[in-house]
Amino acid sequence: MSIALPALGAPRTQRIDLSSPILILFAAFLCVLILLPMSWLIYFSLVDRNGAFTLDNFKTLVTDSAFLDPLTTTLILATSSSIICCAFAAPMGWLVARTDMPLRRTVRALVTASFVTPPFLGAIAWELLAAPNSGLLNKIYRATTGAPPDEHLFNIYSLAGVIFVISAYTFPYVFVLIANALDRIPGDLEDASSILGGGTWTTARRITIPLALPALLAGALVAFLQAMTLFGSPAILAIPAGFHTMTTKIWSLFNYPPKPELAAAASVPLLVLTVALLRAENLILGRRGYSVVGGKQGNPRLVRLGALKWAALAFVFLVLMCPVFLPYGALLNATFSRVATSFVTFDNFTLHNIHFVFFELSATQLAVKNTFLLGVASATIGTIMALVIAYLTTRRAIRGYRALGFLATAPVAIPGIVLGVGLFLSYARPPFVLYGTLWILLLAFVTIALPAAYQQLQSAFRSVHTDLEDASRILGSTRLRTLRDITAPLLRTSVIATWCFIFVGVIRELSAAIMLFTSETKVISVLIFDLNESGDLGAISVLGLIMLVITFAVVIAVNRIPGFGEARLRNA
Amino acid sequence: MPEVRCSRRQLLRAATALAGALAAGNPARPARAQARAVAAEPITPALIEAAKKEGKLAFYTAMDLPVAEKFAKAFEARFPGIAVRVERSGAERVFQRIGQEMGSRIHAVDVVNSADGAHFIAWKRSNWLAPYLPEEVARHYPPQYYDPDGLWVTTRVWLSSLGYNTNLVKPEEAPKSFADLLDAKWMGKMVKAHPAYSGTIMTATFQIVREFGWQYLEKLAKQKVMQVQSSTDPPKKLALGERAVMADGNDYNLVQLKEAGQPVEVVYPAEGTPLVTGPSAVFASAPNPNAARLFQNWLHSLEAQQLLVDFARQHSVHALAKDKPGARRLDEIKLWKDDPAGVEQMSEEIKARYAQIFKV
Numbered sequence: 001m002s003i004a005l006p007a008l009g010a011p012r013t014q015r016i017d018l019s020s021p022i023l024i025l026f027a028a029f030l031c032v033l034i035l036l037p038m039s040w041l042i043y044f045s046l047v048d049r050n051g052a053f054t055l056d057n058f059k060t061l062v063t064d065s066a067f068l069d070p071l072t073t074t075l076i077l078a079t080s081s082s083i084i085c086c087a088f089a090a091p092m093g094w095l096v097a098r099t100d101m102p103l104r105r106t107v108r109a110l111v112t113a114s115f116v117t118p119p120f121l122g123a124i125a126w127e128l129l130a131a132p133n134s135g136l137l138n139k140i141y142r143a144t145t146g147a148p149p150d151e152h153l154f155n156i157y158s159l160a161g162v163i164f165v166i167s168a169y170t171f172p173y174v175f176v177l178i179a180n181a182l183d184r185i186p187g188d189l190e191d192a193s194s195i196l197g198g199g200t201w202t203t204a205r206r207i208t209i210p211l212a213l214p215a216l217l218a219g220a221l222v223a224f225l226q227a228m229t230l231f232g233s234p235a236i237l238a239i240p241a242g243f244h245t246m247t248t249k250i251w252s253l254f255n256y257p258p259k260p261e262l263a264a265a266a267s268v269p270l271l272v273l274t275v276a277l278l279r280a281e282n283l284i285l286g287r288r289g290y291s292v293v294g295g296k297q298g299n300p301r302l303v304r305l306g307a308l309k310w311a312a313l314a315f316v317f318l319v320l321m322c323p324v325f326l327p328y329g330a331l332l333n334a335t336f337s338r339v340a341t342s343f344v345t346f347d348n349f350t351l352h353n354i355h356f357v358f359f360e361l362s363a364t365q366l367a368v369k370n371t372f373l374l375g376v377a378s379a380t381i382g383t384i385m386a387l388v389i390a391y392l393t394t395r396r397a398i399r400g401y402r403a404l405g406f407l408a409t410a411p412v413a414i415p416g417i418v419l420g421v422g423l424f425l426s427y428a429r430p431p432f433v434l435y436g437t438l439w440i441l442l443l444a445f446v447t448i449a450l451p452a453a454y455q456q457l458q459s460a461f462r463s464v465h466t467d468l469e470d471a472s473r474i475l476g477s478t479r480l481r482t483l484r485d486i487t488a489p490l491l492r493t494s495v496i497a498t499w500c501f502i503f504v505g506v507i508r509e510l511s512a513a514i515m516l517f518t519s520e521t522k523v524i525s526v527l528i529f530d531l532n533e534s535g536d537l538g539a540i541s542v543l544g545l546i547m548l549v550i551t552f553a554v555v556i557a558v559n560r561i562p563g564f565g566e567a568r569l570r571n572a
Numbered sequence: 573m574p575e576v577r578c579s580r581r582q583l584l585r586a587a588t589a590l591a592g593a594l595a596a597g598n599p600a601r602p603a604r605a606q607a608r609a610v611a612a613e614p615i616t617p618a619l620i621e622a623a624k625k626e627g628k629l630a631f632y633t634a635m636d637l638p639v640a641e642k643f644a645k646a647f648e649a650r651f652p653g654i655a656v657r658v659e660r661s662g663a664e665r666v667f668q669r670i671g672q673e674m675g676s677r678i679h680a681v682d683v684v685n686s687a688d689g690a691h692f693i694a695w696k697r698s699n700w701l702a703p704y705l706p707e708e709v710a711r712h713y714p715p716q717y718y719d720p721d722g723l724w725v726t727t728r729v730w731l732s733s734l735g736y737n738t739n740l741v742k743p744e745e746a747p748k749s750f751a752d753l754l755d756a757k758w759m760g761k762m763v764k765a766h767p768a769y770s771g772t773i774m775t776a777t778f779q780i781v782r783e784f785g786w787q788y789l790e791k792l793a794k795q796k797v798m799q800v801q802s803s804t805d806p807p808k809k810l811a812l813g814e815r816a817v818m819a820d821g822n823d824y825n826l827v828q829l830k831e832a833g834q835p836v837e838v839v840y841p842a843e844g845t846p847l848v849t850g851p852s853a854v855f856a857s858a859p860n861p862n863a864a865r866l867f868q869n870w871l872h873s874l875e876a877q878q879l880l881v882d883f884a885r886q887h888s889v890h891a892l893a894k895d896k897p898g899a900r901r902l903d904e905i906k907l908w909k910d911d912p913a914g915v916e917q918m919s920e921e922i923k924a925r926y927a928q929i930f931k932v
Contacts, residue, residue: 133815134812240799244932252768258671363657429676435678436680518673519680520630534662535802
């Protein structure tokens, strides 16, 4: 790689290295983000209402069927979603990364669109589509087959329905992991297999699949964790279906009279399970890691599908119907229809929902403002933190970098709703009253985003060779100046990707926000959730579409900042 | 607290007599009115001026969102420069949010309107409410519909009824009573709202348990009822055709939907219909105290109360509010009496038993 080094000027005389204050500052901040809420959570799970030590909360948890049933449901749900996600994401990832299927880039873009869709919005859209009696798909089914009015093809208000919707919005994670892993498997190994006489399928079976297996395993795990800790989709679909999951149960414990002790205790199994699974992943992948993955050798060879490529494309688009085409169609239809689940015709076309959301609904403006503000602030702060921590750990710039890296990764083990409970317990009472301000939401969103942001930027730092930085240091720059003048410009693509990733994550976030909002700090996701509880589906559709427009507008705008973001669009 | 023992007509007669007595400056005022601890307040130019300086207020309410926004917009039109922010949720959720906010010393609520009168007992006990008695209330409201200390006023009266979708159910086959809902033919075809979310349903559940005992709900739970949260939702689910029959929910939403041409019909059950009263109050810690008082005053004026009857399709206790021609009057319906003090005693038990019976 060759680049032009900017002029560095004369060596500076003043050389205060800020690394140890920075370490202390960041470590302290990470403690506030993670250790404090989790400590309060554990403390509350071990006391009764008067603050005396007790194990009764846990006893209730393992003996009361009101807790055991949701736990069982959650495990069934997470396992099934994980299997379904892998079953669909793996072949799709392979088709997109390793075959000559047409429209591969479009497919990748559409998967991104399904990632941008908040799972709770997807759940509401699927209510419009597959509610047993009023769902559009069931209406079409009855109209085409002449089935009687109480017969239905789909019932979204069921365990199977919840599993389906969760899978539809979890599969992007698995898809991206698998497609990226397959992208990185070098063609050389496959060439070797071919030269030695292996046919296309033998090569796939003996070389490609084993090499991609760790990514598949990681994908299965991510899907399991996502499905286990998701709040929005089950809250919208499971309660009408007549059951609770762990997350909806925890949330219901904050209804009056609030039982924070039980909520804290009920959060502990989710926390323990997450930590255990991440440990297990480490152990398994630690042994199975192939060093070739990550190299930049020859381009991957594309498998020729021949006539099958059209069948493959049809399969992929059929899968994408579920998270993208059908839900957006249903939301658009509900926006302009007098009755949310009637097809728009000349007779029932209306602009009333749009008028209501923009001119009557008094919460709209505040919620949009709060969401935008929090999105930008969380993305900026989160990116800066992740950038600094990733730099310090990859360059081993200071002592204690391991601890810093650990702290930055730790929140991955904390489900959103558990973090929400922890933050509420920590900051809703003196001495630190942050509840009621946007700050507590900011803390939550930054914490949730940090692990993924950190990992993205860490791998970006690893790809920038230290020679360039060393050259700058030899020429007399401080670490910070080197970072600013040399490293940062090389990383801008990754930085922008990380910023957008956090921004999208904030817009999608509901599970922590639902625990932490007040009337003045409402965000769009919470507003949509409120509207769903009173059945205002038309208004939800409008707000949901506004949300998507804001997201895409911001992501595109950030990518077009002159001299900063242009690179990203090309690479995307 | 509000109770309806007499018919609405009797009640109006009593109220009109009371108002007449007050207007005539009759010295023989009823004892209750004399015992009032606070003076009745008119809307004065000074109040309007002070409210405009604050420029905004937060209205926490459990009424259907489009109805609440309608009141907000009507108020904003009447007093330009004062923005009303509606914070709508189920009454039980509103109660929890206010409790959580006050517990963290966050003072955000100015005026609250609930669907569960029991909340005002709790708030009064905590000294969270400001005494404020609008003049029209003192003049035109029957005394059982406002607190003698002026801490709350009954803003609206409505019912939790049954209902059905007329495309899916023929009128002669529709359920006529609570008992009819236990018929096997309604298995999997009903929708109902949740007492841990909705004050209307909390009130209605209390009355159902009082009249029939828990065994009625235990039998109902075996009918595979679709469970939603707000009492505003079952009417909307009927209109969508998602379920054929609603086992509880607001009658006023059904009336609104029917008048808008949707295929729904209200049924007032033969055994009696749960009556719900929705009081409003100004919070003592209101961040916009003057705007709050102005809004509370206006909300109980004839202008707003007529809007309640005509648009929101609920019932007013304002003596001068006129029924909508052709609308079903309360005295034509067999009503159960509401009992906020009883609800207050039982609300935790209701939430716990209900969750056990219906699994959510």
